[in-house]
Amino acid sequence: MEHRDLSVRGVGAWTVDNVLRLGYAARFIARTIAASGTSLARPRLVIRELYYTGVLSLIIILVSGLFVGMVLGFQGYHTLQTYGSESALGVLVALSLVRELGPVVSALLFASRAGSAMTAEIGLMKATEQLSAMEMMAVDPIARVVAPRFWAGFISMPLLAAMFSAMGVFGGYLVGVVLIGVDEGSFWSQMQSAVDFRNDIVNGIIKSVVFGFAVTWIALFEGYDAPPTAEGVSGATTRTVVTSSLAILALDFLLTALMFQGV
Amino acid sequence: MQRATLDLWVGIFVIAGIAALLVLALKVGGMSGIGVGDTYLLVAQFDNIGGLKTRAPVKSAGVVVGRVASIQFDNERFVASVTMNIGKDYKFPKDTSASILTSGLLGEQYIGLEGGGDTANLSAGERIKQTQSAVVLERLIGQFLYSKAAEGGDKK
Numbered sequence: 001m002e003h004r005d006l007s008v009r010g011v012g013a014w015t016v017d018n019v020l021r022l023g024y025a026a027r028f029i030a031r032t033i034a035a036s037g038t039s040l041a042r043p044r045l046v047i048r049e050l051y052y053t054g055v056l057s058l059i060i061i062l063v064s065g066l067f068v069g070m071v072l073g074f075q076g077y078h079t080l081q082t083y084g085s086e087s088a089l090g091v092l093v094a095l096s097l098v099r100e101l102g103p104v105v106s107a108l109l110f111a112s113r114a115g116s117a118m119t120a121e122i123g124l125m126k127a128t129e130q131l132s133a134m135e136m137m138a139v140d141p142i143a144r145v146v147a148p149r150f151w152a153g154f155i156s157m158p159l160l161a162a163m164f165s166a167m168g169v170f171g172g173y174l175v176g177v178v179l180i181g182v183d184e185g186s187f188w189s190q191m192q193s194a195v196d197f198r199n200d201i202v203n204g205i206i207k208s209v210v211f212g213f214a215v216t217w218i219a220l221f222e223g224y225d226a227p228p229t230a231e232g233v234s235g236a237t238t239r240t241v242v243t244s245s246l247a248i249l250a251l252d253f254l255l256t257a258l259m260f261q262g263v
Numbered sequence: 264m265q266r267a268t269l270d271l272w273v274g275i276f277v278i279a280g281i282a283a284l285l286v287l288a289l290k291v292g293g294m295s296g297i298g299v300g301d302t303y304l305l306v307a308q309f310d311n312i313g314g315l316k317t318r319a320p321v322k323s324a325g326v327v328v329g330r331v332a333s334i335q336f337d338n339e340r341f342v343a344s345v346t347m348n349i350g351k352d353y354k355f356p357k358d359t360s361a362s363i364l365t366s367g368l369l370g371e372q373y374i375g376l377e378g379g380g381d382t383a384n385l386s387a388g389e390r391i392k393q394t395q396s397a398v399v400l401e402r403l404i405g406q407f408l409y410s411k412a413a414e415g416g417d418k419k
Contacts, residue, residue, distance in 0.1 A: 047273050055276045087371045094291045159280025166283035169291055185330050186371050188290070189318030197292040205284075 025221045032150050032220070035143035045148035046155075053114040053149070054156030058163070060113055061106055065164035068101055069093060069171025076172070077180055086182050090191035093172030098195060098204045102165030104252050107211035110157055111244035115219035118149055119240040122223030123233035146224065150216050157212025158205050165204065203259050210255060211248050218244045302329065302348040303387035307361040307374070312343045313397025315363055315372045321347050322364075323376040328353040331374065347374065356381035362395035372397060 005013070039046050076092040122145065125131050131141040169191075176182045195201065219240045226236035312334060321329035329349035337344045349355075358379030365372050376391075385391070 047270060050273045050276065051269050054280075055272045058276065058279075084366075085371075087366070098287065098291065156276070156280075159277065159283070162280055162283040162287055165291075166286045169287075183320055183327070185318050185320045185327070189316055190371065191291060192318070193316055195292050197288060201287050201292050 021225070024225070025217070028221050028224060029150075029217050031142055032147050035140060036147045036151065038140075038143040039148045039151050045144070046151050049148045049152030050156055052117070053110075053152045054160065057110060057113045057156070057160060060109055061160045061164050062167050064105065064109060065102075065167030066171040068105060068164075069097065069168030069173075070175045071171075072096060072101075072168065073172040073175030073180070077176060077182070086176075086180075087186035088190055089172065089176045089182050090187035091194040093176070094169050094191045094195050095200060097165045097168040097172075098200050100252075100256075102168065103161045103204050103207040103211060104248060106161040106164040107157065107208065107215060107248045108245055110153075110160060110212075111215045111219070111248065112241050114153065114156075115215050115240050115244055116237045118153070118216070118219040119223040119226070119237045120233060122146070122149075122220060123226035123228075123236050126224065126226060127228040127230070127233060129228075146220050150220055153216030153219070154209075154212050157215065158208040161204070161208035161211075199259075203255075206259075207252065207255050210251055214247045214251060215244045218247060301351040303351060304332065305329075305347045305349050305355075305385060305387075305389060305391060306344060307347065307391040307394050308337060308340070308342045308344050309361075309363060309394050309396050310342055311396040311399060312345060313363055313365075313372055313399060315345065315374070315397065319371060319373050321349065321374045321376060323353070323355070323378065328376065345374070354384045357383050357385055358393065359385060359391055360393035360395065361391045363397035365398070 005011075072093045073089065076089050077086055080086050080088055080092065122131075125141075125145065131145065134141045134144060173187065177184045177187050222236040222240045222243070226232045315331065315334065317331050317333055319331045320327045321331065329347050332346045332348045335344045335346075336342075355376060356379050358381040360377050360379065362375050362377070363372055364375045
C-alpha cells in the first residue's frame with residue numbers, strides 16, 4: 001500500500017478519488033451489461049470463459065466442499081452428542097451449508113481462483129495493448145473481452161455454490177453416518193423436515209447469484225482499470241481478492257439481515 | 264484446447280451444477296421420498312404420535328427393521344394412522360404390539376415393535392392391533408402434579 005497523506009486535504013482527496021472510481025466502476029458495469037448482445041449472438045465466447053472460470057474452479061470447490069462438510073460432521077457431532085441429539089446432525093450440516101457456508105466459502109474461493117485470473121488476464125491484455133489494438137480494429141473490447149467473462153462468472157457462481165453445498169452434505173454424511181454411525185434415516189429425515197426449499201435453498205441461491213455478480217464485477221473492473229505495468233497488474237490482482245472478499249462478507253451480512261426479517 | 268473438448272467440459276460442468284441443485288432440492292430439501300430396498304407395509308393406529316416423523320426408524324429389540332412411510336389422520340376414528348415399510352427379512356407375529364418411543368430425553372421418536380407369541384405372522388398391509396401412544400411430557404407432568412396434590416389431601 002502506498003503512503004497515505006493523513007492531513008484534511010489528503011483524506012479529502014482520497015475520498016474524492018474513491019467516489020470517482022466507484023462512479024467509473026458503475027459506468028463500467030452498465031456498459032458491460034449494455035454490450036452483452038455480442039455474448040448472446042456468439043455464445044461460444046461465453047462457453048470458452050465458462051471453461052476457464054467454472055470448469056477449472058471445480059477441483060478446488062468440490063474438494064473444499066467435501067472437507068468443510070466432513071469437518072462440520074465431526075464438530076457438529078461433538079457438540080450435539082453432549083445433548084444426546086446426534087440425530088440432528090443432518091440438520092446442522094445441511095442448514096449451515098445451504099444457508100451460509102456454501103454461498104460464502106465458494107464465493108471466496110471463486111474470487112481467489114477465478115477472479116484473480118480474470119484481473120490478471122485483462123490487466124495484461126491492457127498492458128500489452130491488446131485492448132487498444134482491438135479498438136483500432138473497431139472491435140469493442142468490452143463486448144468482445146469483458147462481457148463474456150462477466151456472464152460466465154455470473155452463470156458459474158450459483159452452480160459452483162450448489163456443488164459446494166451438495167458435496168458438503170455428502171461429506172457430513174460420510175463422517176456422520178458412515179464413520180461415526182449416526183442413524184441414516186434420522187440423518188436424512190430430520191434434514192428434510194428442517195430444510196425448507198423456499199427459505200433455505202432458494203435464499204442460498206440468491207446469495208450466490210449476488211456474490212457472483214459482485215466478484216466478477218470487481219475482478220473485471222480491477223483488470224480493466226489496472227495501470228499498464230507489471231506492478232500495476234500485480235496490485236490490481238491483490239486488490240481484486242481483498243475487495244471481493246470484503247464485499248462478499250459485507251453483502252452476506254446485508255442479505256442475511258434482509259432475509260432474516262422476511263422469514 | 265480443442266473446441267469439442269472444451270464444449271464437453273463446459274457441458275459436464277453445467278450438468279453437474281444442475282444435478283447439485285436437484286440434489287439440494289430433492290434430497291436435502293426433502294421434496295421426494297426415497298425407497299428402502301425390498302419391503303412390505305404394515306399399518307398401526309395411534310391415539311397420539313407425538314413428534315414422530317416420516318422416515319423415522321422402526322425398531323424391534325433395538326434393531327432397525329424398517330422406516331415410517333407415511334403418517335395420516337384417520338377422519339372417522341380421530342387417530343393417527345402410521346404406515347411402515349418393514350424389511351422383507353423381518354417377520355412379526357399377529358399379536359405384535361407397536362409403541363412410540365423416544366431415544367434419549369430429547370432425542371428423536373421411533374416406533375418400537377414387540378413380538379408376541381402367535382404362530383401366524385402379519386402379512387403385508389395388515390394392521391397392528393395393539394398400540395401404545397407417544398408419551399406427552401406435559402401430560403406426564405400434569406398427572407404427577409395431580410397425584411402429588413391427591414397425596415397431600417390424604418395426609419390432612
